[in-house]
Amino acid sequence: MKVLDFLKSFIFPTKMFRFRNMSVLISLLIFVLSTYLLSLPFGKALADSVMAQKETYNFRALTEIVDNLDDENRAVLEEIRNLECEADEKGQLACASQPEEKDYEVVYVKNGVTKHVHIFFDFYDPDKDEKPRINVEKDFSIENDAYKYVENEEHYFLVFTRKILHFQAHQLEMGNKDKNMEITHGEEKLAHFRIGLDYANFFPDFSLKLANPYDLGGYVAEEVLGGLAVYYRSVYYRWMLLRQTILVTLLFPLLMVLMFWLFFRKTGRLTRFEEYFNISAISSIIPLLLVFAVAWFLPVVIYYYIFAFSLFYLFCLFKINNMRTEE
Incomplete structure (x- = not known):
């Protein structure tokens, strides 16, 4: 009682x-x-709803690469596959061939909009006080001449470091009213998105040694979203x-x-x-x-x-x- x-x-x-x-x-x-x-x-x-984001505008820029290939895009994707990059037992990305310090770029046109998917490999070693070649906090900006806003063009960025995979949709200022960057393409209002996840905790089996090198965009999108689901479930x-x-x-x-x-x-x-x-x-x-x-x-x-x-x-x-x- x-x-x-x-x-x-x-x-x-x-x-x-x-x-x-x-x-x-x-x-x-x-x-x-x-x-x-x-x-x-x-x-x-949040975790259960993550995979539905694969159909959102920003991630479709990656998943639609495989359907919009030309000879130049095929060559770029094959070159990346031939680097044979994958996460090792330490949770760090390692490649059989050293990636060049350049902008691997896939470009295609969808519904009158030119989409630039920039892919970088930046294998600096923070444990040796090495500085990153790519500053993901600042570089992908309209202030950078390479990424100035041009009507009916979009920029997406993939940065592979030793420990972290970064994905950014659009320049940093996208959606900023004060910078006159409220842009709409078709019925889509462009919105800046950025995420960085480490291989060790979120995708320890990550590998770019794909059977179909042309599906790199779809593979990365699934890995990022899968990692995001793990993150939302984490303590x-x-x-x-x-x-x-x-x-x-x-x-x-x-x-x-x-x-x-x-x-x-x-x-x-x-x-x-x-x-x-x-x-x-x-x-x-x-x-x-x-x-x-x-x-x-x-x-x-x-x-x-x-x-x-x-x-x-x-x-x-x-x-x-x-x-x-x-x-």
């Missing part, structure tokens, strides 16, 4: 009253744990998400508690700020568990958690502050 009575205290507001004087640290822990728990189905939903991503959202998950309840405390402290059973904060933490548990359970099947409900929690908290305050003294 004691266990049942304890469980009821998370559901029935008048029974939550017993938690009003608990340690504020416990309340803080509840809100932190709430953020982490909600990140689990959120991360899974590291969940903790990063926790760090990014913890202020929101704490700041919103604090502001809400402050508002309700100022309104009701002189008329209800609860009078101290700590009491309002503790009850807010306890009242968040049921909405959290409900949303957590449903989010595995319907991830969109995560966005309604704060709304559900706010309504339930207000209901709990109303019931508690109108309790009879003897309850």
